[in-house]
Amino acid sequence: MAEIEVRKLRKVFGEFIAVRESSFTIHDGEFFVMLGPSGCGKTTTLRMIAGLELPTEGEILLDGEDVTFKRASQRDIAFMFQLFALYPHMNVRQNISFPLRCQGTPRAEIKSRVEETASLLRIDHLLDQPVSRLAGGDRQRVALGRAIVRRPKAFLMDEPLGALDAEFRELMTEELRGLHNRMGATTLYVTHDQLEAMSMADRIMVMNHGVIEQLATPQEIYDRPATMFVADFIGSPSMSMLHFEGAVEPGQNSVPMNGSRIPVPTLREGRANGELVLGVRPEHVTLSDASDFRGEIFGMEYLGTTQVLTIQTHHGTIKARVPSDNHVAVGETVGLELRSERLVVFEGEKGRALKSDLYLTPDRSGQNRREGAHG
Known part of the structure; x- marks a missing residue:
């Protein structure tokens, strides 16, 4: 796994400034959450780190290497979207193994890594099931498995629980944090849901209008908000x-x-x-x-x-x-x-x-x- 460092990152679309001179560091093995309302710049920041958007200004370092203008495929990062994006004509085993097969990984290693990943996610009994028959929570585990099996330097997740109902979302929140603890992975997680952020994060970066309002632990953000926006956004009821x-x-x-x-x-x-x-x-x-x-x-x-x-x-x-x-x-x-x-x-x-x-x-x-x- 690796440290991610962002220096004075800025993104402009025409006359609209989506991200304003953001600087922060995600430590090796940290579960780091970007939190804020829709349109605050958190997903744009995530996409720039992933290589899906090019920054207008600034630098992005992955494990000390400048990857600012490298393609997404050259960054050794696994990206997980809100929608599961599974291949419906493939079963669970085939979905999880797909990235390895694309890389030309030997069959024996693919089998071993897929089974290891499935066991980690507690879906080893579903490996030969078609994904179309799975419940939402199990489909989310399959999507996670496809990201994990590659063993990337970092995981980037853009509201991965947004498509689940309340019961599955609460369950998967616990599962994601438990998985992170078992793997020691560097994880960047984007959400607008403060409960997800407060329950999972090691540190939270609260954004608003492209600006970092506060970056601190969940307890620090709740007890000692840096701005009125943070005080109002965090807590139910809010401050x-x-x-x-x-x-x-x-x-x-x-x-x-x-x-x-x-x-x-x-x-x-x-x-x-x-x-x-x-x-x-x-x-x-x-x-x-x-x-x-x-x-x-x-x-x-x-x-x-x-x-x-x-x-x-x-x-x-x-x-x-x-x-x-x-x-x-x-x-x-x-x-x-x-x-x-x-x-x-x-x-x-x-x-x-x-x-x-x-x-x-x-x-x-x-x-x-x-x-x-x-x-």
Whole structure:
């Protein structure tokens, strides 16, 4: 397997800029996910790495070799599409072995590698079955097998679970991550589904309008979003945004809201007068009669052990995930307490998170180090 390095990659279609000066590294053996909405540039980036699109500017290195303008067939990369693209007139064995037969691999080696791959994917009992009779999950395994059997340097997957129903998608998410762990493969995976990304990725690169918004581990992206876009895109429900006007200074540990002060992690940078936004996750909101920060409930979503309340305040709408045995009703005014050490302050105009003690995390030696908001 191999490391993939992308340097200042840019792609322009006419006057439309699809990818803007992207630079990142996918480490050897890493499960790396590109996440974002449709049209954000993630598939275009993937296609440039695969050799299916040529970049307007920038470099792509595979295992230290510059492959920027090499053909896809010269890159030793296996590409897997959303559609299975299996050969319907062939059985499972023939589909999996097809790349090896095209390369002129000896028959004995083909047989050995196909059986090894089928065993790895737990479809060895289906090798002589026609693919037209297989369920969606098994067809996906066959498509994976055809990619794996080549033993490429890296696997590139463009929303491979998008054609599956919810039950098979959840199963295949577990299977893909388990397969990655067994193989130690370098994998680049593209999706718009945050649940797939959060459950499988070692690191996630969130994109929007061709720009990398944040590159970090799933936990870092959820706990410490670098921008308002990331905070809104990640999480279900997403982070609530409460707007207020004012100025903040380095060392400040509260912000003005609702006629009082809301404690926040100590800020490490300031912001002049203007719109600011306080971000809070639903699970970091609790109900409290003693709180001066109040709002009116206008929505309730029952989720079994918890319920999600939608509450209107003077500073915007806030979601609160509370136990189901909290007896409240639509139209009721409630007091709100926010978990101060988990709050994020954003610049309203730029949407960028202000650095604070929230972005201080322990390193391996146990010492605190400050991380940039962009990981």
